[in-house]
Amino acid sequence: MPVDRRREPWSALLDAGRADGRLVREERRGAAAGSFSPLPAELHPKLLEGLRRIGVERLYAHQEQALRAAWDGPTIVTTGTASGKSMCFNLPTLDVLCRDRRARALYLYPTKALAQDQARALASFGLSEAVRPSIYDGDTSREERAQIRRGANVVLTNPDMLHVGILPNHAAWADFFANLAVVVVDEAHVYRGVFGSHVANVLRRLRRIAAAYGTEPRLMLASATIANPVELAERLTGLEGFALIDDDGSPRPERKVAIWNPPLTDEASGARRSALGEAAELLAQLVREGARAICFMKSRKGVEVMSRLVTEDLAAKDPELAALVAPYRAGYTAQQRRELEQRLAGGELRAIVTTDALELGIDIGRLDAAIVVTFPGTVASLRQMWGRAGRRGRGLAVYLAGEDALDQFFCRRHPEEFLDRPVESAILDHESPLIYRRHLLCAAHEGPLSRADAEFLGPRWEAAAEQLESAGELRRRAATVGAETFVLRRPGGYPAADVSLRSASPESFAIVDVSSGELLGSTESARAHSTVHEGAVYMHLGRSYEVRELDLGRRRAMVSPFSGDWYTQPKRTTDTEIVRLLDRRETLGVTLSFGEVSVTETVLAYQRRRLADHSQLGLLALDLPPTSFQTQALWFELDATALTERVSIERLLGSLHATEHAQIAVLPLIAMCDRWDIGGLSTNYHPQTGVPTIFIYDGHPGGVGITRTAFARFEELCEDARRLIAGCPCASGCPSCVQSPKCGNLNEPLSKAGALLVLEGLLSRAAEPETVPAL
Ligand SMILES: [Zn+2]
Ligand SMILES: [Zn+2]
Numbered sequence: 001m002p003v004d005r006r007r008e009p010w011s012a013l014l015d016a017g018r019a020d021g022r023l024v025r026e027e028r029r030g031a032a033a034g035s036f037s038p039l040p041a042e043l044h045p046k047l048l049e050g051l052r053r054i055g056v057e058r059l060y061a062h063q064e065q066a067l068r069a070a071w072d073g074p075t076i077v078t079t080g081t082a083s084g085k086s087m088c089f090n091l092p093t094l095d096v097l098c099r100d101r102r103a104r105a106l107y108l109y110p111t112k113a114l115a116q117d118q119a120r121a122l123a124s125f126g127l128s129e130a131v132r133p134s135i136y137d138g139d140t141s142r143e144e145r146a147q148i149r150r151g152a153n154v155v156l157t158n159p160d161m162l163h164v165g166i167l168p169n170h171a172a173w174a175d176f177f178a179n180l181a182v183v184v185v186d187e188a189h190v191y192r193g194v195f196g197s198h199v200a201n202v203l204r205r206l207r208r209i210a211a212a213y214g215t216e217p218r219l220m221l222a223s224a225t226i227a228n229p230v231e232l233a234e235r236l237t238g239l240e241g242f243a244l245i246d247d248d249g250s251p252r253p254e255r256k257v258a259i260w261n262p263p264l265t266d267e268a269s270g271a272r273r274s275a276l277g278e279a280a281e282l283l284a285q286l287v288r289e290g291a292r293a294i295c296f297m298k299s300r301k302g303v304e305v306m307s308r309l310v311t312e313d314l315a316a317k318d319p320e321l322a323a324l325v326a327p328y329r330a331g332y333t334a335q336q337r338r339e340l341e342q343r344l345a346g347g348e349l350r351a352i353v354t355t356d357a358l359e360l361g362i363d364i365g366r367l368d369a370a371i372v373v374t375f376p377g378t379v380a381s382l383r384q385m386w387g388r389a390g391r392r393g394r395g396l397a398v399y400l401a402g403e404d405a406l407d408q409f410f411c412r413r414h415p416e417e418f419l420d421r422p423v424e425s426a427i428l429d430h431e432s433p434l435i436y437r438r439h440l441l442c443a444a445h446e447g448p449l450s451r452a453d454a455e456f457l458g459p460r461w462e463a464a465a466e467q468l469e470s471a472g473e474l475r476r477r478a479a480t481v482g483a484e485t486f487v488l489r490r491p492g493g494y495p496a497a498d499v500s501l502r503s504a505s506p507e508s509f510a511i512v513d514v515s516s517g518e519l520l521g522s523t524e525s526a527r528a529h530s531t532v533h534e535g536a537v538y539m540h541l542g543r544s545y546e547v548r549e550l551d552l553g554r555r556r557a558m559v560s561p562f563s564g565d566w567y568t569q570p571k572r573t574t575d576t577e578i579v580r581l582l583d584r585r586e587t588l589g590v591t592l593s594f595g596e597v598s599v600t601e602t603v604l605a606y607q608r609r610r611l612a613d614h615s616q617l618g619l620l621a622l623d624l625p626p627t628s629f630q631t632q633a634l635w636f637e638l639d640a641t642a643l644t645e646r647v648s649i650e651r652l653l654g655s656l657h658a659t660e661h662a663q664i665a666v667l668p669l670i671a672m673c674d675r676w677d678i679g680g681l682s683t684n685y686h687p688q689t690g691v692p693t694i695f696i697y698d699g700h701p702g703g704v705g706i707t708r709t710a711f712a713r714f715e716e717l718c719e720d721a722r723r724l725i726a727g728c729p730c731a732s733g734c735p736s737c738v739q740s741p742k743c744g745n746l747n748e749p750l751s752k753a754g755a756l757l758v759l760e761g762l763l764s765r766a767a768e769p770e771t772v773p774a775l
Pocket of ligand 1: 735738
C-alpha cells in the first residue's frame with residue numbers, strides 16, 4: 001500500500017464536499033502517456049532546422065497526421081485544449097512558405113488577442129527570411145496596411161476585416177490572392193449561429209475571389225471538440241472531403257473531474273446558496289493549499305465580484321495570500337497579458353479569475369485546478385475550460401452549478417450523463433435568406449455574378465439574385481444569351497459596409513455610451529425594443545449598462561454604465577403567423593411542422609428584479625409600437641380532447657406554457673445555441689391551426705437552422721424536457737425547471753404539474769406503433 005502518497009491540495013476540500021453532499025459526482029480521468037512521431041524528413045530543411053532550434057525533436061502523432069492530411073486536401077483538427085493544435089496547421093503552412101517565396105497564407109481568428117498569440121508563435125520559429133507574419137485588423141494604420149499587402153506572407157486577421165476590408169478591395173490585394181496557398185480558420189466552433197452563417201458566406205466569397213485570381217487555397221480548420229466537425233467544416237467553407245484529425249496524441253495528466261452543487265437553502269422554492277459565494281470559498285481554499293488555479297465566470301461583473309470575495313476571504317485569515325489572486329480582463333494589451341502569464345508561471349500569482357469569453361486567448365498552458373462557475377452554455381466549451389486543469393501529473397477540474405435549468409438538469413439529476421454526454425452540434429445556415437442575399441450583394445460588388453458562381457455560392461444563388469433584381473438591388477447585364485451576369489444597380493455602393501457579421505438583419509440600433517460617447521455595438525432592430533428599451537439593464541461584453549433613452553427615429557439607444565443590484569425583464573405580447581409550411585410529420589400523437597413564421601411583438605412594460613434573489617422591485621410601463629420579423633419555427637398542434645383528459649381547462653394554458661419553457665431550456669443540448677437565441681409562444685387556440693399549439697422560433701430574423709434541428713430531433717427535445725421537470729424537487733416550478741428568465745409573460749401562468757402530464761402524454765405515444773393513415 002502506498003503510504004506516502006502525495007497529498008493533493010484539494011483532498012480536504014473534496015472530503016468536505018463528499019461529507020455534506022455538495023460534491024455530487026467525481027470521476028478520475030486517467031493519464032495518457034502520449035503518442036509521438038519523429039519529425040517527417042520530407043519537411044523543408046529550413047523548417048526542420050527551425051523546429052530543432054526551438055527544441056522540437058518530435059511531434060505528437062496527431063500533428064504528424066494533420067500535416068500529411070493537409071498535404072492531401074482540406075483538413076479539420078479537433079484535438080483537446082493545449083494539445084498543440086496550432087502546430088497542426090503551422091507545419092504545412094511554414095513548409096509551403098519555405099518552398100515557395102511567393103506563396104501567401106491567411107489566418108483567421110475571431111479575436112485580436114488570439115491573432116496576436118499566433119503571430120508570436122509563428123515568429124518563434126526563427127524563420128524570419130521565409131516567414132513574415134503580420135496582423136491586419138481595425139488597429140492597423142494606413143501606412144502599415146500598404147506595407148502588409150506588399151511584404152507579409154502570413155496575414156492574420158478576423159472574418160470581419162476580411163469581409164469589409166480585404167475582399168471588397170481585392171484589386172489592391174491582387175498579388176496576395178494570386179499567390180494565396182493556405183487559409184487557416186482557427187477556433188472554427190465559434191462560427192455557428194448568426195455569426196457562423198455570415199462567416200460561411202465570407203469564406204465562400206474568399207474562395208470565389210481566389211479563383212478569380214487563379215488560385216485554390218488549401219483550407220485547414222481547427223476547432224474545439226464538437227459533435228459534427230466535418231459537417232461544420234463543409235458548411236463553413238462549401239467544400240467537401242475534409243479529413244478529420246481527432247485522435248489526440250498529446251500526453252495528459254491524470255485529472256479529477258468534480259461536479260459541485262451549492263447547498264439548498266430553501267427546500268420548497270428550490271433556492272440554493274449562490275454559486276458565486278460557493279466558488280469564492282473553493283478558490284480561496286485552493287489558494288491556501290498552494291494550488292495554481294483559474295476560475296471562469298460568465299460576466300465581467302462576475303469576475304469583479306468573485307475577485308473581491310476571494311481576496312476578502314483570504315485577507316481575513318492570511319493577509320499575505322490576498323495578493324496572490326488577480327482578475328484577468330479582456331482588453332489587456334499583449335504586454336499586460338505576457339506579464340500576467342509570467343507572474344503566474346513564477347508563482348507570484350496563484351489564481352486568476354476571468355470570463356469564459358474567447359477574447360481570453362491567454363497562453364498560460366495548464367494549471368493545477370480549473371473551476372467553471374455555472375454552465376457556460378455548451379458541454380464543448382466546458383470541456384475546453386476543464387482542459388486547463390492538470391500540471392505536474394495531476395489536476396482538478398470543477399464545474400460549479402448555478403440555479404439555471406440546464407445547470408440543475410445536469411447537476412442534481414443526471415451528473416453521470418453529463419460527464420459522458422456527447423458534445424453539441426454547431427449549427428449554421430449560409431443560405432439563411434437575409435444573410436445570404438446581403439452577401440450576394442457583397443459578392444456582386446466584388447465581381448459580376450455569373451453561372452460559374454454556383455460552385456462557390458451554391459445552386460440557389462440565381463433565384464436569390466432574381467429576388468434582389470426585383471427589389472432593385474441588382475440588375476442584369478446582358479452578355480451572350482443565357483450567360484448574362486448580375487451587377488449592383490448602384491455601382492458606387494459598398495454593400496459590405498452595411499453588413500455586420502454579428503447580426504442577422506441589416507436594420508440595427510446603435511448602442512452608445514453617453515458617458516464616453518463610445519459606440520458599444522449594435523442590436524438587431526427586431527430585438528431592440530425588448531433588449532434596449534428605456535430603463536433596461538443591458539450587458540455588453542460582460543459589463544452592465546442602463547438604457548437612458550431609446551431613440552426610435554434615429555435608431556439608437558443611449559446607455560450609461562450601471563452598478564445597481566437589479567436586472568430587468570421585459571413584459572411583452574407575442575403573436576405568430578404561419579407564413580409558409582416547409583416540412584411536416586406526425587409524431588408522438590401531434591402534428592409537428594417546420595416553416596416560416598412572422599413574429600409580432602409589443603413590449604408593454606418591464607420588471608426590475610434584484611440580482612441576489614430575483615425578488616420583484618416593481619413593474620414600469622413602456623409605450624412602444626409593435627415590431628415584427630420573419631423567421632423559422634417549429635410548431636406542434638395538440639389534440640384538445642386528449643389534452644383536457646389529462647389537464648383541467650383552467651390549467652391548460654399554464655401547462656402548455658411550462659412545456660414550451662422546458663423545451664426551450666433544453667434545446668441548447670442538441671443545437672449549440674443560447675436560450676436567448678430562441679423564442680416561444682404557446683396558446684390554447686391558434687387562429688390558423690384551430691387547436692392548442694406550441695411554437696418554438698429562431699429569435700433571429702431569417703433563422704439560422706436551430707429550429708430545423710429541433711424539428712428533426714423533436715422526440716429528444718420532449719424527453720429531455722420531461723426529465724428536466726420530473727427531476728426538479730421544487731413544489732410548483734422554479735428557475736431550475738419551468739421558469740424562464742426571458743419570459744415575455746413574466747412566467748405567468750405556469751403549471752409544472754400540467755407540463756409533466758402533457759409531456760408524459762406525448763412520450764407515451766412513442767412506444768405505440770405507427771398509425772396507418774386512413775385511405
Ligand atoms: Zn423546479
Ligand atoms: Zn413564457
